[in-house]
Amino acid sequence: MPVPFLQSPNVLFDTVVQGTRRLSPGFVRVTLGDPSLADFAPYEQDQRIKILLPDGLGGYPGGLRGGLAEQEWRRAWRALPAAERPVMRSYTAHRVRPGRHELDLDVFVHEPAGPASRWALEASAGDHLLVSGPDLRRGHPTHGVQWAPETATTVLLAADETAFPAVDGILRSLGEEVRAHVILEVGDPSDAALLQPLAARHRVEVHERGGRSGGDALVDAVERWLRAHGSSVATLGLGFAAWLVTESTRVPLLRAATIARGIDPARVHTQGYWSARPRTTD
Numbered sequence: 001m002p003v004p005f006l007q008s009p010n011v012l013f014d015t016v017v018q019g020t021r022r023l024s025p026g027f028v029r030v031t032l033g034d035p036s037l038a039d040f041a042p043y044e045q046d047q048r049i050k051i052l053l054p055d056g057l058g059g060y061p062g063g064l065r066g067g068l069a070e071q072e073w074r075r076a077w078r079a080l081p082a083a084e085r086p087v088m089r090s091y092t093a094h095r096v097r098p099g100r101h102e103l104d105l106d107v108f109v110h111e112p113a114g115p116a117s118r119w120a121l122e123a124s125a126g127d128h129l130l131v132s133g134p135d136l137r138r139g140h141p142t143h144g145v146q147w148a149p150e151t152a153t154t155v156l157l158a159a160d161e162t163a164f165p166a167v168d169g170i171l172r173s174l175g176e177e178v179r180a181h182v183i184l185e186v187g188d189p190s191d192a193a194l195l196q197p198l199a200a201r202h203r204v205e206v207h208e209r210g211g212r213s214g215g216d217a218l219v220d221a222v223e224r225w226l227r228a229h230g231s232s233v234a235t236l237g238l239g240f241a242a243w244l245v246t247e248s249t250r251v252p253l254l255r256a257a258t259i260a261r262g263i264d265p266a267r268v269h270t271q272g273y274w275s276a277r278p279r280t281t282d
């Protein structure tokens with residue numbers, strides 16, 4: 001059940017970079033820390049968070065500070081002149097350690113690097129990052145989690161790199177009885193290493209983008225899988241769930257491919273994680 005915006009449990013956490021690590025050619029892990037993260041909801045899976053990037057000097061406008069509720073920080077953010085408004089991006093809280101006051105941000109550095117990718121490449125210990133995520137004390141700890149398999153024991157997960165952190169969180173949440181078919185699109189196959197070790201019971205296909213636009217290889221692979229298995233998983237009802245994420249303009253193709261095989265749209269989550277169109281704002 002979606003939480004109305006006015007009841008959003010998200011607050012701004014004023015976090016500090018503890019360190020960064022290059023996980024693979026395309027991924028940088030930024031470990032964030034702050035005592036306030038003791039209250040960060042450790043729900044993981046594909047939990048969506050927002051990050052607000054600091055200005056060139058590493059700071060933020062006065063109205064934006066840790067502890068503000070989502071309604072408050074968004075109002076303050078919108079009220080700023082466009083040139084002073086921190087750049088905002090969506091990321092995944094797939095590894096949260098409230099007991100150690102830490103969370104990891106796994107950033108896929110795409111080419112050309114946008115502001116968030118650049119920030120992750122240049123981040124170093126002591127830098128501040130404002131993160132909006134769910135505060136346990138405000139209820140609704142699953143806010144921002146889209147993965148809702150209910151009783152499904154057969155699942156299809158399809159993603160490009162931007163959603164590998166979410167796929168990692170989802171895979172780690174699956175019960176022993178669940179079999180996942182995982183379809184990944186990569187520029188460099190070694191970036192799929194983020195998802196290791198994968199339980200042997202899951203089936204994983206890795207497809208290289210080659211010279212094609214982001215999302216195209218994924219759509220082809222999902223369509224192929226659905227031609228082979230779509231009609232049979234459609235009969236599973238609540239026993240099947242799909243989570244399909246890639247570039248925004250490819251999302252309708254993924255949705256149409258599942259509908260064409262008779263799969264109940266309620267068993268399918270599709271989402272655009274990035275856009276091939278250059279941004280015009282923030």
Ligand SMILES: Cc1cc2nc3c(=O)[nH]c(=O)nc-3n(C[C@H](O)[C@H](O)[C@H](O)COP(=O)(O)OP(=O)(O)OC[C@H]3O[C@@H](n4cnc5c(N)ncnc54)[C@H](O)[C@@H]3O)c2cc1C
Nearest residue numbers: 090091092107108110114115116117162165274275276278
């Ligand atoms: C719910 C949610 C969760 C997400 N979680 C993560 C996460 O955990 N880790 C992660 O790395 N990303 C994640 N993303 C994706 C991330 O928000 C985008 O990739 C974002 O655009 C990166 O910001 P940027 O400032 O680096 O680049 P932008 O300024 O947004 O983009 C700059 C240019 O690069 C292009 N571009 C943007 N992304 C890509 C890409 N992936 N490949 C090729 N070209 C691209 C844009 O079209 C634009 O022209 C998530 C997105 C959503 C919606």
